[in-house]
Amino acid sequence: MDQAALSDLLTELISCWENEVVEFKRGKDGFSANDLGKYFAALANEANLRGRERAWLVFGVEDKTRMVVGTTYKLDHAHLQADKMQLLNGTGSFTVRDIHVLNHPDGRVVLFEIPAAPRGIPISWNGHYYGRAGESLVALGQDKLDEIRAQTLANDWTAQLVEDASLDDLDAEAMKIARERFVVKHANRFSAAEVAGWSDATFLNRAKLAQNGAITRAALLLLGSAESAWRLSPHPAEITWKLEGEERAYQHFGPPFLLTSSQIFTRIRNIQLRLLPENELLAHEVAKYDQKVVLEALHNCIAHQDYTRMARIIVTERPDRLIFENEGSFFEGTPDDYVLRDRMPRRYRNPFLTQAMTELNMIDHMGYGIQDIYIRQRERFFPLPDYDLTEPEVVRLTIHGRVVDEAYSQLLMEQTGLPLADVLALDRVQKHLPITDDAIRHLRRARLIEGRKPNFFISARVADATAQKAQYIKTRAFDDPHYEKMILEFLRKFDRASRKDIDDLLWDKLSEALDPLRKKRKIGNLLSGLRIKGRIHNSGSKSKPEWRLWDKQRTF
Structure with missing residues (x-):
């Protein structure tokens, strides 16, 4: 928002004054991180319960006089933005959408834009749930907690209890690894010794895998033993890896998915590749596939699979790429929303499973995972991922394992500060895919592309690496x-x-x-x-x- 829009917003918030989704504070230097987290969680939960998209915490306004008085809270921009990560750590998976600063005539005002808690997932701060009673901060009542959790519980396949299932149906090694991951995720809240002292039932409840100690389908998917997979029948809890090319192979993997996702990665042939920057003698050595990228893609398939369609997840390895397929349409928005617009999903197909995977540090549920995949591929100078949503109720994600156009990779090595939007457009150019007219004008002005629509190519000043000179001559027209x-x-x-x-x-x-x-x-x-x-x-x-x-x- 620009300053005029922020000024209008503040006027509107003050006219409505405080309620369950707006809180005004003087915001003095000594405002503690713990208090900030409590108000943040409370406002997010109340916005969910009232059907609002967001709530606001405003520093620099006197709550009694409704006057702007200004605030000196974290004058340094970097320190202020650090609150985002602090809130993410305290909640485990949730933070503000943005922190705005308004230079008001009567003083500096800081506005925390807080997204509503996702449907079915109440937000806690350091393990405690908070809400609002009018203008007061209070513990979130059990009725409100149940109301949020019940929003999707009945329709969530992964949240359903498994009849006659017990702790004996869980894999011992998976339980051990789950506790370790939980400790890493919540290192600021629980010590390893404290978590080790919990009973299995207590741990499952804390990790959002069980309901009052009862085993859920989510628990069997992530931690269930291979011998207990039949309890999910007729829904196949299965991931198939297959190798296509000169050699062919396949293998089926079942629960516990917490362990088998890493086992699938070990089956993928992941050689080291050498990329030589222009005018340098030392090559960049990169793995064909980044482990974090592969596991993020696979964990997204597990989290967003529509299990009611009774299909398996498929990972296809070809000589130059990996293709991940899961059943169910892209559930909220489009991939570009998460890559370029910092969108945070408000709904999930499997909220119970999603929250459990978040607790075990397998995914986040802020929508950053997709953006992270793109950024990591860009940092490795590789083509960006491709989403294919053309087939109804199927999502396909392709991760490239080779260079498509050396000019593109050279450009990323030489200009590491290119905006991600530009990299996305250049990636489409190297794959001979259409780009928007606005992108064409922008890339032409930046002298990054040449050619005539629709036959664009990376420009000569980028394509001056030895391997690219011949290709440039072929695509360049003579007089x-x-x-x-x-x-x-x-x-x-x-x-x-x-x-x-x-x-x-x-x-x-x-x-x-x-x-x-x-x-x-x-x-x-x-x-x-x-x-x-x-x-x-x-x-x-x-x-x-x-x-x-x-x-x-x-x-x-």
Whole structure:
């Protein structure tokens, strides 16, 4: 928001004054991180219960007089933005959408924009749930807690209890690893010794995997033993890895998914690749696939699979890429919303499973996972991922394991500060996919692309690496006199030429950015131009031309 929009927003918030989704504070230097977290969790929960998209915590306004008095809270921008990570750590998976600063005539105002708690997932601060009673901060009542949890519980396949299932149906190694991951996730709240002292039932409840000690489908998916997978029948709890190419292989993996996701990664052939930056002697060595990228993609499949469709998750390994497939449409928004617009999902297909995976540090549920996959691929100088949503109720994600266009990789090595939006557009150029007119104008102004729509390519100043020079010459068009000279030289040597002779002469010399129809027109225009200039004439017919020089001895 710009300053005018922030000023209008503040006026609107003050006119409505405090309620369960707006809180005003003086915001003195000594405002504690713990108090900030409590108000943040309370406002997020209340926004959920009231059907609001967001709540506001405002520093710099006197709550009694409704006057702007200004605040000196964290004057340093970096320190202020650090509150986002602090809140994320205290809640485990949730933070503000943004922190705005308004330079009001009466003093500095800080506005925390707080998204509503996702449906079915109440927000806690350091393990405690908070709400509001009018203007007062209070513990979130059990009725409100139940109301939030019940929003999706009945429709969530992963939240349902498994009849007759017990702790004996869980894998011992998976339980051990789950406790370790939980400790890492909540290191600021619980010590390893404290978590080790919990009973299995207590741990499952704390990790959001059980309901009052009763085993859920989510618990069996993540921690269930292989022998207990039948309890989820007829829904196949299965991930299939298959290798396609000169060699073919496959393997099926079942619960516990907490362990099998890493086992699947070990099956993928992950060699080291060498990328040589321009004018450098030392190459960048990178793995074909980044482990965090692969596991993030696979964990997203597990979290967002529509298990009611009774299908498996499929991971296909091809020589140059990995393809991840899960059942169910892209549930909230589009992939670009999460890559470019910092969107946070408000709903989940499997909220119970999503929260459990968050507690075990497998995913976050702020929507940062997709953006992280793109950023990590960009930092490795590789093509960006591709989402394919063309088939109804199926999501396919492709992770590339090789360079598509060396000019693109060279550019990322040379210009590490390019905005992600520009990298996305350039990635589409290297894959010969369409880009918007706005992106075309922007990339042209930045001299990052050349060519004519729709045949763009990375520009010459980027494509000056040795391996790219030949390709640039092929796609770069010569001036018309260059081609005219070739035609005249041919006629001097061979006296005459049919249209096929001229086509054969020039076809491979024309820019590869031209399609066959445009190449034909280009050659026709060159011949017409020479005829009009009086340099050549057609001694044959219109349907079967025979081109000759007007004066064979004449030098042009």
